[in-house]
Amino acid sequence: MTIHKHAPDIVVGRLPVYLRALSAMQAAGKHVTSSQELADWLGISSAQIRKDLSHFGEFGKQGTGYSVAMLQERLRHILHLDREWPVVVVGMGNIGNAIAHYTGFERRGFRVVGVFDNDPSKIGARIGAFVVQDTASLISFVREHDIRHAMLAVPAEHAQSVADMLIEGGVVAILNYAPINLVVPPHVRVEYIDPVAHLQKMTYYIS
């Protein structure tokens, strides 16, 4: 059995940020960059970038820096983004709707393959490219399609029970838009999107 030592979580969380910056650089026509240039771009230190990357290997050339295309490719590989992952969305309110219409997933490694709601007036309706399915069929759907990722946009009071269903079907990565903390087994990851929490945090520093 292979013992696989993960990099620190806080480092892993910065890799998508680096990827985002590299995409912007590529769009700007840059072919080569340096830890210093990336650092200026992101407002962090160049040492941190080099240290972070050193957890995964050596990707640069002394005196020259990094190939933008190559570093992107390597980071995508590290994050397992060198394939496309199917994702389901549960909850077709405002937020679920916006997600179902959002076109930015494919380019970055994901594809929404199904959207769900438990409201009879929504089930069967078209939203964007999708027909809304009944949440009652959620477990079998994620199981049959081998889905690991879900975006959860149901009201707070239903978030935990829907999360339980997703996990039963095999989902291990949940992006939770409901402003409530989920309790999940250790093999499941949850990340939270709570815009108001960000506004509240920034407000501490005002006046």
Next chain:
Amino acid sequence: MTIHKHAPDIVVGRLPVYLRALSAMQAAGKHVTSSQELADWLGISSAQIRKDLSHFGEFGKQGTGYSVAMLQERLRHILHLDREWPVVVVGMGNIGNAIAHYTGFERRGFRVVGVFDNDPSKIGARIGAFVVQDTASLISFVREHDIRHAMLAVPAEHAQSVADMLIEGGVVAILNYAPINLVVPPHVRVEYIDPVAHLQKMTYYIS
């Protein structure tokens, strides 16, 4: 001149999370809680909660714990949420639309007071309770209404120039939905909402 020493940023960022948990507890009819109960709820250590709170004062009773209502009130005060803050939304695509329809702001200290876009086919249209205004009038609007908060939901290529306008009008807290890093002066805070980055981070741990 008063020298005001801020608590660590990482601690400030957890206060909204505590506030969220306390709201859930209040909704569940709890009147009193403890650092241990909050910790279990959130999946962190009770020592961290007590240490975090100790940056701001003493809010509990030995042997008893914390009054849910009182701790909420104190945290709201610390975060300057004991008033309602006006917010503008710029960019009326999918995401801006969802934000304009979202009803969860008021309860947590914010009120959307204006929505903007630069697309002539959208300007003047009703979206939720709002009439879409021309981005050309953004600077004067935020200045006249003394607005400090903005949510930025324009395409990535326009995010920086709109941010510059917001800042010129006096905005100091920007919640950026565009997957691009903004460069801003030191008195301005930016937080990022990038759902795909969260999905990418979680994907590192899969398989």
Next chain:
DNA sequence: TAGATTGTTAATCGATTAACAATC
């Protein structure tokens, strides 16, 4: 009072930064 839980101190742990030899 006895039991429970706070607020705080000190120890531990981990992350960031500075510095530089290696080398393209």
Next chain:
DNA sequence: TAGATTGTTAATCGATTAACAATC
């Protein structure tokens, strides 16, 4: 070669945890 920048080490800095006296 000379200049630039990496990858890495060691030092610093900061955050988390454990432990417990204080006290409700």
